[in-house]
Amino acid sequence: MNDKSLHLKKVYVITGVAGFIGYYVSKKLLEQGCKVIGVDNINDYYDVNLKQARLEQLQTFEQFTFLKQDISDKAEMLHIFEEYKPSFVVHLAAQAGVRYSIENPDAYIQSNIIGFYNILEACRHHPVEHLVYASSSSVYGANKKVPFEETDFVDNPVSLYASTKKSNELMAHTYSHLYNIPATGLRFFTVYGPMGRPDMAYFGFTDQHFAGKPIKIFNNGDFKNDLYRDFTYIDDIVEGIERLISQPPKGDGVQHKVFNIGNNNPEKLMVFIETLEQALSQSLGREVVFKKSFEPIKPGDVPATYASTDLLKEAVEFKPKTSIQDGLQKFTDWYVGYYGVK
Incomplete structure (x- = not known):
């Protein structure tokens, strides 16, 4: 934080606290002595044991309070903010x-949609100094111009998920305008790392390897026109969020801004897979080569994600910097230890 003494006495509500990013952001704030109220419904979209493992680590901090609640329950959200x-x-x-x-x-x-509306309503009735919320790189849809800039046209989402995230940005803008809520939206670009989400490709590839199954690669086996992704290591995401929390949008206009948080260095999917194989080989002390199955690109997927991080750097003097070599090594070291694989 820019002024740590100022923020240590403040209360932070983190929703999705048992999730990948929520866990790491909470951990960083708790390590600094901040008071964190964590909200999560612990749904079973992916392995609940992993969510519980994250929570157990957070519950070792005295300043942490966990509330098992669903953000789609408006009365409960208003009650949490009031209390x-x-x-x-x-x-x-x-x-x-x-x-x-x-x-x-x-x-x-x-x-x-409903959950985010409830958070905005809670901020409206119980004013906060800053609302920081997750958007997504998926709002850029199939934009051809790269790198993606925050000023780009984003009215052609290619998945419902992307539509909901674009809707969140519009809703936050409106609430900021009507009720003076300082709000910042963050367009995350393919976040990865230890204790990450099992539904993400790098995690799934590793699972498939140990299950003795081929990994599915949705690029038609087209190495020349391979998919590009801006892979962003979790520590970089957390640092970006941490710096932005204490920098709410100011000025006479609408107090709402949107930032990309990406690596600004897209990698071919096949290069990422080769790097994952190398990292896993290093963690296990033996050579790992994935069996591969090539399939057509899935509906809703986009051919490339590539973040411009100029606005983020200008706002908080930071841009993500962790290489996929370092990031994936930390992931595979964790995976081998956590699951006890050999």
């Missing part, structure tokens, strides 16, 4: 995943 009077809200709870949104649209409307 704990947060100064800062980091809203990370959401139904994640592009492909899952094609099969289960209800979950996205309930969590990402």
Whole structure:
């Protein structure tokens, strides 16, 4: 934090606290002595044991309070804000995943639209110093111009998940305008790392390897026109959030801004997979080569994600910097230890 003494006495509400990013943001704040009220419904979208393992670590901190609640319950959200009077809200709870949104649209409307509306209403009735919320790089849809800039046209989402995240940005803008809520949206670009989400490709690839199954690569086996992704290591995401929390948008206009948080260094998917194989080989002390199955690109997937991070650097003097070599090594070291694989 820029002024740590100022923020140590403040209360932070973190939604999605048992989730990947929510856990790491909370841990960082707790390590600094901040008071964190964590909210999560612990749904079973992926392995609940992993969520419980994250929570157990957070519960070792005296300044941590966990509330098992669903953000789609408006009365409960208003009650939490009334009781704990947060100064800062980091809203990370959401139904994640592009492909899952094609099969289960209800979950996205309930969590990402109604849930976010409830958070905005809570901030309206119990004013906060800053609302920081998760958007997504998926709002850029199939934009051809790269790198993606925050000023780009984002009205052509190619998945319901992306639509809900774009809706969140519009809702936050409106609430900021009407009720003077300082709000910042963060467009995350493919976040990865230890204790990450099992539904993400790098985690799934590792699971498939140990299950003796081929990994599915959705690029038609087209190495020349391979998918590009801006892979962003979790520590970089946390540092970006931490710096932004204490920098709410100011000025006479609408107090709402949107920032990309990405690595600004897209990698070919196949290069990422080769790096994951090398990292896993290092962790295990033996050579690992994945069996591979190539399939057509899935509906809702985009060919490239590539973040411009100029605005973030200008605002908080920071840009993500962790290489995929370092980041994936930390992930595979954790995976081998956590699951006890050989």
